[in-house]
Amino acid sequence: MNPIDQHKLLVTRRHFFNKAATGVGTAALASLLGSESKAAETQFTPKAKRVIYLFQHGAPSQLDLFDYKPDLVKARGTDLPESIRMGQRLTGMTAYQTTFPTAPSLFKFKQHGKSAMWLSDLIPHTAKVADELCLIKSMKTEAINHDPAVTFFQTGFQLAGRPSAGAWVSYGLGSMNQDLPSFVVMVSQGLGNSQALADRAWGSGFLPTKYQGVKFRSGADPVLYLSNPEGYSPTARRRFLDDLNKLNEMKMAEYQDPEISTRISQYEMAFRMQTSVPELADLSKEPESTFELYGPDSRKPGTYAANCILARRLAERGVRFIQLFHRGWDQHNNLPREIAKQCGQTDQASAALITDLKQRGLLDDTLVIWGGEFGRTVYSQGVLTADNYGRDHHPRCFSLWAAGGGIKPGITFGETDDYSYNITENPVEVHDLHATMMRCLGIDHLKLTYKFQGRHYRLTDVHGNVVKGILA
Helix, strand or coil, rough: CCCCHHHHCCCHHHHHHCCCHHHHHHHHHHHHHHHHCCCCCCCCCCCCCEEEEEECCCCHHHHHHHHCCHHHHCCCECCCCCCHHHHCCCCCCCCCCCEECCCCCCEEEEEECCCCEEEECCHHHHHHHHHHHHEEEECEEEEEECHHHHHHCCCCCCCCCCCCCHHHHHHHHHHCCCCCEEEEEEEECCCCCCCCCHHHHCCCCCCHHHCCCCCCCCCCCCCCCCCCCCCCCCHHHHHHHHHHHHHHHHHHHHHHHEEEEEHHHCCCCCCCHHHHHHHCCCCCCCCHHHHHHHCCHHCCCCCCHHHHHHHHHHHHHCCCCCECCCCCCCCCCCHHHHHHHHHHHHHHHHHHHHCCCCCCCCHEEEEEECCCCCCCEEEEEECCCCCCCCEECCCEEEEEEECCCCCCCEEEEEEECCCCCCCCEEEEHHHHHHHHHHCCCCCCCCCEEEEEECEEECCCCCCCCCCCHHHH
């Protein structure tokens, strides 16, 4: 293509308005750029300054962890009644079954704390912090398969392209620490079956890319391409960035492209992170009591337990949204054995994080959320035996807990039927959870919007109600 013609294609409306000498051009430019400005202030008094979201990727079974159904023992092996199933949608993995044998949990439940919360013996450490938790037993979602369900939980929409919840929070509230990203993500691998996890779960969608999550890896170099090449000094890096920023500023003045501004700010952030991130990731100065609290895995970089310690350190340093993804909860068969392994990796560290935050005075203004993308069926996928069963995906009802940051502690919210198949009291949609999270942060979910392709979008789309019954 002729270089002159190619340049013409790059002349955007913003470029035209920027060059226009009239007030109309200036006003139009201001209108175009207006959607990039984040919320100037909160609409409510915030109870939480930050969120730590412990996402259990693959969908933990509510029946084996939280939703105690003792009467199911009597129904063991019987076909799930049609009056309960009501022809509801099934996945392709069990739609072929001619019978749906009821599979009560093999694990014992006990009541814990002053709240007398029913919890499985699989999570004894979580049981010790029961009075700090709000256990929601009536979550429901629209998606029945992993990828759209995870995307829905993270972005409020089942299809790719929308900003993640962390990106919305980063956009709405900004940063509390100029030396670290406002949104950080860590991923750990469990011992069970894992589904693919796409980067869009922490992406910025149509928001400027500076709001996307920054993924921290295990090891000596937590962020890719952050360290200087061998033989390249910090002074040389500083001179290079200064010259590069001048070039970017020239392009910004010409095109008014917000992504150029993002590029400038992210280069500067990366330069500051060269000092802040190694200090953050160095756990050698943590006392022995920390590792005893979080468990033996906490000494191994990249484990869920080690990431929970890093989550607390990030919270201390003012990071707004910290998300841990722990993979391996997809238990279609051999569930009793597989879920025990997953709980062995996550239970102590999850409870330790609550205890640690409380001891440091951080739990009151940190909202912690634990849960997966949907629940598990009461009927067995495949053959039910005396000591084994599997469970298929179940979006109709599942459990999730939250703590701190404006959430009422020591309560159980919502109820399900005798088969943990349908919600009978206080349903909580994914959009409701998002709206409530925003409310804890002081944000009215109806007002935090971004204009894209002529429409004002928000995390909760056109849905969502604050769940006032769980607010402190």
